[in-house]
Amino acid sequence: MKTHLIVFTILTAGLQFWTQPASADTTTELAELRDMLIAVQTEYQARIAVLERRLNSAEKRVVDANDLATQSLRLSEEVASYPQPQSVASAADFNPAIGVIFSATHGKFTAGDEFRLPGFQTGAETGPVPEGFGLGESEINLKASVDDKFLASLTIAVGSADGETELELEEAFVQSLAMPFHLTITAGRFFSGAGYLNGFHRHVDDFVDRPLSYQAFLGGQYLDDGVQLRWLAPTNQFIEVGAELMRGETFPAAGAGRSGKAVYSVFAKTGADLGPNSAWQAGFSYLNAAVEGRPDTTGVDEFSGDSRLYGLDFVYKWRASRIRSFKLQGEYFFRHESGRYGEGSYRGDQTGWYLQAVHQFRPNWSLGYRRDQLSANNRVSVSSILDDMGMNPTRDSILIEWRNSEFSKVRMQYSQDQSTQFAVDQFVIQYIMSIGAHGAHQF
């Protein structure tokens, strides 16, 4: 800065000396020189200001660095003394998670609620909800890990029939958590892995009742005592295969034949994502049952013989946040049965399918549509309910659902049932609410 000043002074002095002998006619030149001088002066002043600014900021940075060092020291001390996480454990935490489901219906039908699927022998828990008020089943579920290797779950359904309170054991299974090779063993009473919808509790169903094909082929839902093995393939594509061996005392089996191992099934599932918000899953299943004396709901005849059920299923789900979602789901079944029906012989080939779509169009509202169809081709030597009377049972259902939270929903379903010659209009209002433990959503 000093040198600048010296140069500046010399320059000014020199200029003055040089302009002295000049005459008055050089006034314009003098003015020019003065302008130049002013320009030089302002330029130097600007440079000096820049230098001063740089010096100041450099000094400030030194202060900042010191500041930062002390600050991070203070921070590390602070973090070390940051409050420890709270412990919330108490002895009560060992209690299993308890969840209770409440559900009730009110049905209004244009014809009586007598249920028949011509060409099909149906199990006990089939048909529409009762006309008028009906409580359906209330469910109690208890679930917890047994230890580091097992999990156990118990579900009891409480219902009433003919004025009597009925307790039904729906599930009572233990499941392995730590088998090698991604194997999972389930033992006890559980929902069979055959079919897609069969593995779900009914209270998570999208519609008030099960599809006709489930009512005809699986008695609404096939659950039995036995053992199941599942294996998750070590591939990037989701592939799961499973096999089960069951006692065979409930529909579609009966009588616990083959020394109490009357049913076996195999199933496979695969699926993947389609973009960040949607995914699909498809599956195949085969269920073989040795049936000994399967009674009909009318109590007239019994079936004994061999029942083989093949199923294909797929589901596609799209979900953009909690506000909107869409789900398309369908299953196709083929069943072959042969043996004795009542006093005569029976061979039957039956098919059934359903396709349903549910659209959650507002945070609390969903709209759904389902199409059901069944058809039977039976050869029976003696006249019975297996005569399909030339009918292919069909049903169309629409549903509107309102949910206040994850734990409560109220819905209304209208179905037009054409199972028999007479079309029946069914209106059902249902609520489903749950208290206690928060259940997980299966895909």
Added chain:
Amino acid sequence: MVRYLLLCSCFFCHAAVADLKAFACEPEWASLLQEIGGTGISVTTALTMEQDPHYLQARPSLIVGIRGADLLVCSGAQLEIGWLPLLLQRSGNQKIQSGQPGHVMAAMLVRRLDIPRSLDRAQGDVHPEGNPHVHLDPANILRIAKELQERMIILDPENADLFETNGSDFTRRWMAAMGIWRKKIEPLRSMPVIVHHSSFTYLTNWLGLRVLADIEPKPGIPPSGSHLAALLTRFEANPPAAIIKPPYVDGRPSAWLSERLHAPAVELPYTVGGQGAASLFEVMDITIDTLLGLQ
């Protein structure tokens, strides 16, 4: 042949570097795992920033992702209660089950806020163990990072040096950033805001913002028209400086209220990926800058 062998060995040596497989429920934990694990880890994330961590389904790809994982990192405190238990149950993977070193619930490592005094679903979808959205308090990140580093070393001792170096480097950078943030956020203290969902409790607590109200009447319950109208009459005379929301909730309620209260509706990054934030550092930077921009 030699070239083929070389290719093979190179393939295997590459595989040997990234041999710890992690499954993160939320993007914030995926980012933190990547910071500490570096080349020694590969991370699968269950959620994107647009998805609500409360509402996810145990879809097939997630079962595949969790099946091969050595380390599972989620928020915990029941945030993932609707889907994680089912994933764990179906994974057939013992390494990441509860109680194993490969099972980390981040919220349980820090001091949680909003622990309810009483539990009743009439209060909404409350979390008995407290608010699980812990990653928006920078001090929590430090503690969780330390725990993740320790777990990685237990699970893959061969890469201990790598995890140690990355971990302490991350801690150093995070602390330096905390120093800068601490200075920057001073003007934000006591800024009045309305929030959408309790996703920002740790953030508002750290910044010292004044939370006037929540757009959700109860946690997890979407706002009704009457609730919004009540908020409008309550704050018409005294509007907040901003209405803040995470990317995964519906933007319409806050936009509706913003228009009528003449207060800006702002979407904050919330997690890595939100508002283009590429790292946890950027999540905090963008959040702070956005809020400062409203002043």
